[in-house]
Amino acid sequence: MSTHQARKRFGQNFLVSPGIIRKIADAIAPRAGDTVVEIGPGLGALTEPLLEWLDHLHVVEIDRDLIARLRQRYPPERLTIHEGDALVFDFGALKAAGATGPLKIVGNLPYNISSPLLFHLADYADRVSEMHFMLQKEVVDRMVAAPGSSDYGRLSVMLQYRYFMERLFVVPPGAFNPAPKVDSAIVRMIPLNREEVGAGGTAQDEALFARLVSAAFSQRRKMLRNTLREFVDEAVLEAQGIAPTARAETLSVADFVRLSNALAERRQ
Numbered sequence: 001m002s003t004h005q006a007r008k009r010f011g012q013n014f015l016v017s018p019g020i021i022r023k024i025a026d027a028i029a030p031r032a033g034d035t036v037v038e039i040g041p042g043l044g045a046l047t048e049p050l051l052e053w054l055d056h057l058h059v060v061e062i063d064r065d066l067i068a069r070l071r072q073r074y075p076p077e078r079l080t081i082h083e084g085d086a087l088v089f090d091f092g093a094l095k096a097a098g099a100t101g102p103l104k105i106v107g108n109l110p111y112n113i114s115s116p117l118l119f120h121l122a123d124y125a126d127r128v129s130e131m132h133f134m135l136q137k138e139v140v141d142r143m144v145a146a147p148g149s150s151d152y153g154r155l156s157v158m159l160q161y162r163y164f165m166e167r168l169f170v171v172p173p174g175a176f177n178p179a180p181k182v183d184s185a186i187v188r189m190i191p192l193n194r195e196e197v198g199a200g201g202t203a204q205d206e207a208l209f210a211r212l213v214s215a216a217f218s219q220r221r222k223m224l225r226n227t228l229r230e231f232v233d234e235a236v237l238e239a240q241g242i243a244p245t246a247r248a249e250t251l252s253v254a255d256f257v258r259l260s261n262a263l264a265e266r267r268q
């Protein structure tokens with residue numbers, strides 16, 4: 001088969017380092033019986049080792065040339081290929097279609113769609129048991145950042161609200177062809193069990209919580225009394241133990257949840 005020309009518009013950087021590929025597959029370590037979905041299988045760098053662990057795997061791929069190659073390489077009983085855009089793929093439909101076993105999602109994600117894809121996947125957090133992704137290291141650092149750090153922002157709060165996240169290891173550009181300009185990193189994301197998190201850690205109105213976090217970080221250098229003016233007055237902030245002069249980056253996820261719940265109660 002002819003060589004595939006990597007397509008920039010699909011964020012194609014293919015893994016070529018056998019050592020790194022093995023390390024990623026070992027970190028994912030799916031169990032027989034899991035329902036695993038790989039986003040963007042590409043030329044199969046991760047598909048191949050995942051199929052050593054599994055009898056069957058689902059993949060979501062947008063590039064028709066790559067889909068044709070995958071079809072030639074794997075029979076349908078080993079690989080179900082979902083042609084199309086992972087940004088609109090219904091990850092919940094697999095279970096509805098009869099897939100059994102914990103749902104695990106993995107992928108060396110196209111960098112150009114990583115943030116919207118993470119927000120799309122958040123809709124399925126209650127049905128997923130774990131996810132492993134390769135992303136730009138800078139994005140992973142923002143995802144796992146703690147309050148007070150310059151990396152801490154909307155992405156950190158919105159994802160840490162839903163997941164326990166861990167940066168596992170960094171992958172240098174030389175592990176890919178073509179080599180990207182920046183370092184990448186592997187992140188493990190385990191959805192938090194909302195029943196265990198409890199009412200205090202759960203936003204009563206998640207849409208309001210999202211809008212509040214977004215507004216708070218819209219101008220991260222500004223004080224909350226200014227960025228949240230449309231939502232709360234200073235007395236409400238103070239009643240929640242939050243200084244009106246504080247900046248969004250100093251608030252924990254629990255602070256945002258508490259504030260959003262106080263607001264939700266006032267609106268009822």
Ligand code: SAM
Nearest residue numbers: 010013014015040041042045062085086108110
């Ligand atoms: N998994 C392969 C590897 O590690 O070598 C390829 C990774 S490459 C960074 C990203 C893959 O995602 C490519 O195969 C690309 O065609 C695919 N892709 C890009 N945008 C996509 C989308 N919106 N939905 C599904 N797949 C997409």
